[in-house]
Every structure is written in C-alpha cells, then in structure tokens.
Amino acid sequence: MKLAIRGSVLTFVKNPFHFPVEESFVFEEDGVVVVEDGKVAFFGPAATGLSQLEEVDEVHHYRDSLIMPGFIDCHVHYPQTEIIGAYGTQLIEWLNKYTFVTEQKFADKNYAEQTAEIFIRELLAAGTTTASVFCTVAPESVDAFFKVSIKYRMRNIAGKVLMDRHAPDALLDTAQSGYDQSKELIEKWHGKDRSLYSITPRFAPTSTPEQMDMTGALWSEFEGTYLQSHISENLDEIKWVKELYPECSDYLAVYEKYGQVGPRAIYGHGIHLSEDELARLSESGTALAHCPTSNLFLGSGLFSAWGASDLKRPVRTGLATDLGGGTSFSQLTSMNEAYKIAQLNGESLSAFHAFYLATRGAAEALYLEDKIGSIAPGFEADLVVMDLKATPLVEHRLSHAENLHDLLFALMILAQPQTVKATYIAGERMALRGESYNQYTYACD
Numbered sequence: 001m002k003l004a005i006r007g008s009v010l011t012f013v014k015n016p017f018h019f020p021v022e023e024s025f026v027f028e029e030d031g032v033v034v035v036e037d038g039k040v041a042f043f044g045p046a047a048t049g050l051s052q053l054e055e056v057d058e059v060h061h062y063r064d065s066l067i068m069p070g071f072i073d074c075h076v077h078y079p080q081t082e083i084i085g086a087y088g089t090q091l092i093e094w095l096n097k098y099t100f101v102t103e104q105k106f107a108d109k110n111y112a113e114q115t116a117e118i119f120i121r122e123l124l125a126a127g128t129t130t131a132s133v134f135c136t137v138a139p140e141s142v143d144a145f146f147k148v149s150i151k152y153r154m155r156n157i158a159g160k161v162l163m164d165r166h167a168p169d170a171l172l173d174t175a176q177s178g179y180d181q182s183k184e185l186i187e188k189w190h191g192k193d194r195s196l197y198s199i200t201p202r203f204a205p206t207s208t209p210e211q212m213d214m215t216g217a218l219w220s221e222f223e224g225t226y227l228q229s230h231i232s233e234n235l236d237e238i239k240w241v242k243e244l245y246p247e248c249s250d251y252l253a254v255y256e257k258y259g260q261v262g263p264r265a266i267y268g269h270g271i272h273l274s275e276d277e278l279a280r281l282s283e284s285g286t287a288l289a290h291c292p293t294s295n296l297f298l299g300s301g302l303f304s305a306w307g308a309s310d311l312k313r314p315v316r317t318g319l320a321t322d323l324g325g326g327t328s329f330s331q332l333t334s335m336n337e338a339y340k341i342a343q344l345n346g347e348s349l350s351a352f353h354a355f356y357l358a359t360r361g362a363a364e365a366l367y368l369e370d371k372i373g374s375i376a377p378g379f380e381a382d383l384v385v386m387d388l389k390a391t392p393l394v395e396h397r398l399s400h401a402e403n404l405h406d407l408l409f410a411l412m413i414l415a416q417p418q419t420v421k422a423t424y425i426a427g428e429r430m431a432l433r434g435e436s437y438n439q440y441t442y443a444c445d
C-alpha cells in the first residue's frame, strides 16, 4: 500500500551544534511524505508532490499539526515502569530501595510481557518510535520485551542486564552465565525483524572484573551489536568506582580497560566527566545519553549538552528519559527539562537543538542515522504527528507564535500528554489519539 501523510513537516539534516542552525533543518509548511513498504518513498512540498498524491491508495491529511521523525529514546529501563515517580532518594539508595525490588518480578515471563505491553504503548502515545532499553538480569525479561516490540514492528534496541555483585542474590548472574545467556539472546533476537541487541552491563560497580572482562569479549565477538551502561551519574557512585577499580585513572578508564568503548557503545548520564574523559569518548566514537528528568529527579547534576558537543572533541549525544529514574515517557518533557538544565549551566538550548537531540542526534548516538531519525527517501517511515491545538492554551499560545522557533519552543515547553496525535511505525499508523482526552487506539488491538 502507498500512503501519503500531508501537513507541516520538520526534519533535521545536519547537527545544529556544529552547523549554522538555519542549515540544520528542512521545514515544509505544506509538505507530503509518501510511504511504501515501510519506508519513505518521497518527501517534499505538497505543491511538487501532487502527482505523487494521485498515485497513492490513501492520504492522511493533518491540519494544525507538525509531522516529524518519531522520537528516539537513547536510554530507558522498561521494568521500572511501575516505580516511576518513587519518592525521596538518590541513585544508590534508589536502586536498592525501589529498582532491585521490582526487577525481581521479571523472571516471570507473563509478568514481563504485560509490563512490556504497557511500556511500548506508552512509548507510542508519547511519539517515541525507537528506544534503547535495559531489561533485567532474567533472560525471560528480554524474550518478553522483543516479543512485544516485534508485534508493534518497532526498531528497538534491548538487552539483558549483566550484574554479578552488589545486588540481591535473585538478581545476580555470574560472569559465565551472564555471558552464555547474553550470547543465546543475541543469536535469538539480534537482527530479527527490526530488533537490535545491546549487551548491557548495568554499571561498573555491579560487575566483577571477571564479568567486565567477559562482557568486553562478548561484544567483540558479535559485530553490529550494541553495548549500553551508565557512567558518571552521581558523585557517590564515582567515589565507589574509584574504590572498586583503584588501578583505573578515572571512571571511563574502567570501561576502556575492559573493551567496552567504541561505536555503538552508549552510556547514560556522563554528567561529571572530565575534559579528558570527554576527549576519549569523542576519539573512540562512544556516545552519551542525556537524561534530563532523571538527573533532576534523582538530584544527580546538570549535564552540559553544549559541553559534550564541543566541536574540538564532539561526543555523539542523544536525549533519553531514563525512566523510572526519569519521570516521563515524553521526549517533549525531556526537551523542556533539558532547556532548564542548560539555563542552570548558563547555556542556551534552542528548540532546534532540543528537537535535534530527540531525533537525528539520538539516531547518530545510536549509529542509526542512515535508517531513522530523519525524513528522507529510503529512511524507515517512523513518524510522530503533534497537534498544535492539543489544548486551549497550546492553541492560543501557538496562534501567537512569531516564527518557527517560537512555535517549536512553546510546543516543547507546553507539551501535554495529548500533544501527540498519531505515531507511525514503518509506515503504519500504530497509535492514534481519539477526540476524547488522551485516549489512544492501537493498530494491534
């Protein structure tokens, strides 16, 4: 089937941190995106695309809306969906008090599948079309996640958490069992439909040197797989890593020692990294996930998106929710909070920079910028449609927008759950908001 999606369309073509902002995006006020076989076949102004429109089977015309590439969430924990918004702690205590208790439930495949279903529907309702996802130590949690992800035809990245110390016994594997189970899961899921596997050591403190060693070895054995973990989120965590790995000069040196840096390695947070660590991340092609709502909620610190993107040693950086340390599925909310973090750093994050970090920037952080994160012929047709009249206030404010930037900025700051009107996965409208408040119907129903 050939489908045309018509409306205002915005997509990025270059990194606005490195190029003049006006060169970084393409905006068509009345644009048309034609999709066929899950991919974009044509994108351009409706005026020149009219001949295309005549050949399509169906047209979805969105007035008073903005169509963009679907949002990409570079770092998120699906088992933590049920502890989002848990009160009162910072990282290490939060892990022990909430996370490690909840994650024990995910050895039950049915339980894991139910949560994966809720999680993926929330992603779609938020306009997120790809996520890099932490499961739990239990292989069942990974099977459940990919099963649901494939049902919704999504390009998601996920993996089993590796953890052989400093957590409850029920959540520990061993260096050998972690390696064996991950290998089996890679063979089962990596490259199946749109799924990609990420080898997932939680973070340096919860793996023994032996497990770290085998993790690096596993990653080098399977070309094209990902590696995801955490780095430099919280000051107590950094101190702890120093005690556990006294031979390493800094936090990043631990991951370097065990062969866990390079293209397709992505680390959550990186708030307190030194200039030298940032330079080494840049050189090795390792990426960072900026997680604003989590950093504020857990009181971890203020990440500098401008600092990470510094042209003299640019680090690939994408936006992320880090739910349940993060407090919202919505990348629009992440953008809102990223702006405020930049303000507290004395920096200015424009709406163009923020939307870039959630789309093309995130795709670059995941080395998927040739497949997703932009709208252009050949790209996978994952799209979000945002309603510029989602609420009376949004409609009123946006009707007074002075220019495109003013409109985008007010949109991300005032975004509400009902801002997302529709989400397309591989050219299929997978979630559609109804007329009533925040009710979505899903193509899989």
Ligand SMILES: [Zn+2]
Binding pocket: 075, 076, 077, 230, 268, 322, 325
């Ligand atoms: Zn995390």
